[in-house]
Amino acid sequence: MRIITKLKTLLLFTFLFLVNFTFAQNRMVTGVVSTEAGELLPGVNVAIKGTTTGTITDVQGEFHIETNSESTLIFSFIGFGTVEMKVGSQTKMNVILSEGSEQLEEVIVVGFGEQKKENVTGSLETIGSETIKDRPVTSTSALFQGTLPGVVATQTSGQPGADNMDILIRGSSSINDTPALVIVDGMPMSMNNINPQDIESITVLKDASATAIYGAHAAGGVILITTKRGKEGKVSFGYNGYVGVQTPTMEHKFVGAVEFMELSNLARQNDGVNSNPVFTQDQIDEYRNGSRQGVNWRDAIMSSTAMQQQHNMTVSGGSEKVKYYGSGSFFDQGGLTPNTNFQRYNFRMNVDAKVNDRLTTHFKSAFDNSVRQQPTRGIGSAYYNANIYSPIDPIKWDNGEWNYVRNGNPVRWMEEGGDRTSNWVNTQLMLGAEYKIVDGLKAVVDYNFRYSHDRGKAFNNKHDYYDGDGKLVKTEPNWYEDYNAATTYSGLQARLDYEKHWNNHYLKAMVGYSNETQLWEQGSMTRYNYLTDNIHIIDAGSRDPKDWMMGGTADQWAIQSLYARVNYAFKDRYLFEANIRRDGSSKFGPSHRYGLFPSLSLGWRISEESFLKDVEWVTNLKVRGSWGKVGNQNIGSFDWTPTLAASSAVIGGEGVTAVYYDKTANPDIKWETKTTTNFGLEADFFGRLIGFTVDVFTNRTTDILMNVPVPPQFGYDAPRVNAGIVDNNGWEVSVRHQNQIGDFNYFVNLNLFDNRNNVVDILETGPWIDDMRFTDVGAPMRAWYGFRSDGIYQTDEEAKANTAHYNLNNNIGAGDIKLVDINGDGVIDGDDRELLGDPNPRYMFGINLGGSFKGFDFNILFNGALQRDVVLINEAAVPFFLQATPQEWQVEKAWPNSNEYPKFREEYTVNDPGRYFSDFWIQDGKYIRLKNVTVGYTFSADLLKKVGATSARIYVSGDNLWTSSALWSPTIDPEISNGSRGASYPQLSVYTTGISLNF
Known part of the structure; x- marks a missing residue:
């Protein structure tokens, strides 16, 4: 009952906000902070415990802060231990900090x-x-x-x-x-x-x-x-x-019905093949005068807002013998489309128990249940079709019947198609113990168990489609699908830890053993032609075996390992670490089952040397270097051995089951090995006022597991072989600054990162060309591949003067893309394609800044990339692709309105050079995004004490608030688009308001 009373009381604290600043009887407290040797300390952080209010000492080590007798002041400075002092009746305080860096002891x-x-x-x-x-x-x-x-x-x-x-x-x-x-x-x-x-x-x-x-x-x-x-x-x-509202970050603006029809006629005219217009003037006028109404399919399936909320409760505490932490949370996210929702429940309990002075045990358990609901057909197909359907394709006919269109009706799928529900349940248990054998030596044993179950159910309602005259044109049968998958994982870790300090030496060593196994099993069944849409069980479907679909599979792996590590430090200046691990994996054959992965690293804390020890402005300076190897077993569990599969066939009029080998295998495949070299520099100056970290790294992956291309007549996919070498080199820089000016604390963190990969060897099988993708020695993996362009022809005469012509094409004119005849043979064909760009973003960055002032706090986060190739494909690039509706930006930029975009052509004609992938469609995708802004207010400890609370904070937050990029299309998200058509579920801007309470 007392807890309920406290909760009710806490709800009133927001009404006390305006009087919070005058609540306590404050007074000015002054003082001096010095070292044990009597040296004055400037730049010491002085904060009122439980608040964000504070100050720093001046060059004489003095501070002034307004507070009250009930407050506790916290004094902290890098290189020294933190001190807490109750104010009480004091108005002047002398504070001594002892050396023993809390930051470096982190x-x-x-x-x-x-x-x-x-x-x-x-x-x-x-x-x-x-x-x-x-x-x-x-x-x-x-x-x-x-x-x-x-x-x-x-x-x-x-x-x-x-x-x-x-x-x-x-x-x-x-x-x-x-x-x-x-x-x-x-x-x-x-x-x-x-x-x-x-x-x-x-x-x-x-x-x-x-x-x-x-x-x-x-x-x-x-x-x-x-x-x-x-x-x-x-x-x-x-x-x-918190509770929040979601809105899409990108907005599609399609042309209306009249403009669509006029542009369709223009595209056919530009093609010069068929002189008859797609639409007559009378048909266009029906939409112009309002006799008929156009449709925006995307707006019809997507709303502009959806709700989101999360609630989390915790309990914690304990004694010297037993400590505990428990939590429960609920997350609910609505969708922008009908019948779309996601909910997640999480529960956790962590318990640590000290059995005696030698033995400590811990128990951790977690349970989560996630439920995702969406239309039976999914979201992706609905978005895709909504992008390509024209505004003159009605959703329903005048008689009220649903229009089938071409691939079905996405609005009907959303509203009447039925539901697909996926239910994931995960349970994790961890039991562990630590036993102190002798001083500095302990044994640690952990056992982990995880069971995950995925249950999916979907029922697709029967749909009859009629034309405007009431004639049946299409029937989509109903069907029910039931899917089950389960994963069981268990892992045992056992190790010995040893730690010892003596004189100027520090030694820490570990040796351990681990054993992991995982089993995954899956089964599904689909049944068609139910008598009613109201019974959603497998047995209610058709009895005809032709209307049944069943399937199932399983996979398992195991890995057994020995590992060890040694850390050594001399005078806290010279650092050494060595690691080694030996893995045995079931994913490889007996002759290559085991791999050995070592590493070495060295560090030098230059700031601890005598020649820098007395340089006050150098707080921390360390250089480090490392070398090591790790493995990669990201392949199928049985690629090393032939496996059997079963299939049904009809022989002699009867159904039989046949068993066959489903692939070729290579018993000699072995580990991929990634060798890494890294050099780093860490520095902090003026008591953490400013600092930076720089890393430079090189990675080489050898024995890459790949399927080498084989002729189609081989009958099987080629077995995996160890054939590739790829280099990946890069660097990272982070800069940090923090300071306090009076009551204002602030920080700024910047980071910048770049890397490039390069194919060194693919066993002389290259180049590998997959449509627009290219992999070969000397190029990045999966690089963009196609034709070079040289702008847009401005006149028909300029186009005809170009002796090189497109394969099967002699109808090039003004407004078309000018493709380059790379090999100079007078014909533009597949032999003129070349490497065009890197699909990987370059110079990725983040900017994070925040601060606090008298209880208020803020945090701002930007991210982005300074170089990126973004490719527009399909309807994002070419209007009328699959009869897709043009977007407003395409009309604005199309020739002759602008020289940025080619003229419109009719869908799928061989006369359009825009159908050929070229660097014309590779956009400058650099961008910056305001990823998050959060503003909060923390109530004073004095105010909360009256209502029995220890802390309380309210806040507002926004995600994905603003994006700037050079992309043509405002519907393409520069963060996610490599080969984008802009037809997927958009990223979301989320605006939330929340509260955090503790008592």
Whole structure:
């Protein structure tokens, strides 16, 4: 009852906002901060505990701050321990700070353990809980955008439940792109199953010295996520929640019915093949005078706003013996399209128990349930068809019947087509223990178990389509689909940790063993022709075997490993680390099952040398270098051995089941190996007033596993072989600045990153050409490939004067794209294609700035790329592609209105050079995006004490607020578009308001 009373009281605190500033009896407190040796300390941070109010000491070490007798002041300065002092009746305070840097003693989570930040010799980045808690995000992966150098997080869709990021660490190093390994409390899993508010810290391991301890899993880098744990003290409760509104970031503006018809006639006229107009003047006038109404198909399937909300409750506390943290959260995201929604429930409990002075145990459990609802046909096909249907294709006929159009009616799919529901349930359990054997030596054992179940159900309603006269033209049968998949993972980790300090030496060593297994099983069944749309079970469908579809498969793998690490530091200046891991994977044959992955790294803390020790403005200066190898096993589980498959066939009028080998195999395939060299420099000056980090890296991936092309008559796809070598080189820079001016605290963080990959060898099988993609020695992987262009012909005479002509084409004129005859043979054909551009973004950057003043705080985040090739394809490039409706920007830029875009031509004629892919369609895709703005207010501790709360903050936040790019099309998102048609579910601008309470 007391808790309920407190909650009711807390709801009143917003009404006290205006009197908050005069609530307490404040007075001026002054003082001096010095070292144990009596030296005055300028630049010391002085903050009132529980608030964002503070100041810094001046050049004489003096400070002045207005507060009251109930406050506690916190004094902190890099290189010295933090001190807290109760104000009480004091008006003057003398504060002494002892050496023992809290910042440099910061502990960072690394693979299978922790390290002091000062001793880290690898390349890694961290995101702390303060950054996480202050920003509302739909998924954990959204935290990576623009915040860390070398980490590229790309969101390809804003669809509810499908808006997770693709995360790439330091770019692509293999044709078999390997996603980053995500470890949550020691267990590999998807980061998007986690409630972001449960996260204590995130560490990104980038170079081989940091990732080699994970061996075969680590080719794509490693992301370590640590969840919150209980702390000793009385029980505390917390609530964090927000509600928000979503809107699309990009708006499609299609031409209306009259303009569409006139442009269609113009396109046919430009073709010069058929002199008859597509539409008569009478038909056009029917729409012009309002007798008939045009349609915007995209507007018909998508609204302009949708709601989003999240609510999170926590409880934590404990004693010396037992500490606990528990949470529960609910996330709900509505869709811009009908019958579209995503909900996620998360529950977590972490318990640490000290059994005795030697034995400590921990138990962690997590459960999440995600439910995604969408129309049976999905969202993608509806968006695609809405983009290509014309404004004169009616959604319904005048008699009320649905129009079938060409591929079906997306509006009917959305409104009456039925539902597809995907239900994911994930359960994770972790049991662990630490036992102190002797002083400095302990044994650690962790067992992880995860069970995931995916249940999908879909029912597609029967649809009859009639024409305007009521004649049946098409029937789409009803059908029901039931899908089940389950994944069971178990992992055992056991290790010995040893740590010892003596004289000027520090030694930390670890040796461990791990065993991981995973089994995935899947089965599905589809049945057609139900008597009614109201019974959604498999058994109610047609009894005819022709109306049944069944399928199922399974996959499993196991990996067994030994690993070890040694860290050594001498005088806290000279640092050394070595890692080694031996993996045995079931994905390779007996002769190549095991791989060995070592790494070495060195560091030198120059700032600890005697010649810099007394240079006050140099706070930290460290150089480091590393070399190491990691493996890649991102291939099928049984590529090394032939496998059997079953298929049904009709022989002699009867159905039989046949078993056959479904592929060729290569028992000699072995590990891909990625070798990384990294050099880094870290520096901080003037007590962390400004600092920077620079990393330069080279990666070479050898023995790349690939399917070498074979002739079609071979009958099977070629087996995988170790044939490729790819180099990936780059650099990263981050600059940071923080300061305090009176009551105003602020920070600015900048990061910039670039990398390039280059194919070194593909076993003399290149070039590999796949439509617009090109892979060969000396070029980036999957580079853009096509014709060169030289602008647009301005007159028919200029076009006819060009002796080179298009293959099968002699109707080139003013307004057409001028393609270049590269080989000079007088014919423009496939032999004139060449490498056009790099699909990978260059010079990715992030800008993060924020601050606080008297309880108010703000945070602003930008991200972008300074160089990027964005390719427009299909209807995004060529109007009337599949009879698609032109967009307003295409009309504005089309010749002769502008010289930027070719003239319109009729759909799919051989006379249009715009149909050939050329660099004309490669756009300058550099961009900058205002990714997030958050503004908050934290109420004073004095005010909250009266209502029994320990902290309270209200905030407003916005995501994807503004984007600037040089792209022609305002409908193409420069962040996600490599070969884009702009026909997918858009990214979203989200505007939220929230509250965070603790008591």
